[in-house]
Amino acid sequence: MLIKGQLVDTLQKQKIENATISVITITDSSLVGFTRSDVEGNFVLEPDENMERVYPLPANDSIYHFTYPVAEYDHDEGAAISGGYEYWGAAIPQLKGKYLFGDIPSGRLFYINLADIRQGKQAPIKEWKATINGKTKTLKELCGADRVDLHFGADARGELYILTKADGKVYQLTGAVIK
Numbered sequence: 001m002l003i004k005g006q007l008v009d010t011l012q013k014q015k016i017e018n019a020t021i022s023v024i025t026i027t028d029s030s031l032v033g034f035t036r037s038d039v040e041g042n043f044v045l046e047p048d049e050n051m052e053r054v055y056p057l058p059a060n061d062s063i064y065h066f067t068y069p070v071a072e073y074d075h076d077e078g079a080a081i082s083g084g085y086e087y088w089g090a091a092i093p094q095l096k097g098k099y100l101f102g103d104i105p106s107g108r109l110f111y112i113n114l115a116d117i118r119q120g121k122q123a124p125i126k127e128w129k130a131t132i133n134g135k136t137k138t139l140k141e142l143c144g145a146d147r148v149d150l151h152f153g154a155d156a157r158g159e160l161y162i163l164t165k166a167d168g169k170v171y172q173l174t175g176a177v178i179k
Contacts, residue, residue, distance in 0.1 A: 039057075039066075041072040042056075042057060042068050042069065042072065043055060044056070044057060068120075069122075070118065070119065070121065071099075071122060071123040072122065077108075078106055079103060079104065079105045079106070080105065081102070081103065081104070082102050082103070082152060083152035084099065085100055085101070085153075085154050086098070086100075087100060087160060088158035089157055089158035089159040091157075091159055092159075092175060094175075094177070094178050095160075097113060097115055098112070098114065099111060099112050099113075100128075100152065100160060101152070102150045102152070102162075104148070104149060104151075105148065105149070105150075106139075106148060107148030107164065108138075108139075109128045109129065109130065109139070109162075110125050110128065111125075111128055112125055128176075130142070130162070139162070139164055142171075143166040143167040143169065144166070144167060145166035145167065148164050148165070148166055149164065150163070150165075151163040153170075159172065159173065160172075160173045
């Protein structure tokens, strides 16, 4: 079902033209039965056992015809991923070809190089840091809370923003140094 109508940006008090919203209901969705409760990323879980133990995918796993993640991190690295934005803006050319994301509670920031994505292989995840006024700071330090509640956003030009919900601030990415 498609709903056509107007959206309103309540902060800017502006109409957003030509909005189309897709609604998926379980009765008309091809996503029924899409997930497996025994798999987390590229690992198998035993839901009735210790959920801290993970096992490799079985040799015959191809019979399921699943497409698995090309980048993933374990819960010893973080708790929950936020973001997932490919940078396609113009202001920071060093970020072209990067997919940026982070860990919601801790505010740790990560990226992968899109050129490293290959189906069936894991792209290396790299960590990046924010600098404010020339000083490297963690997002925990910036927002003054143990739980950052990190979120990402992008504007119509492809420029990226970071929201730290703990203090309600929005930070625009304005530069990058890639080492």
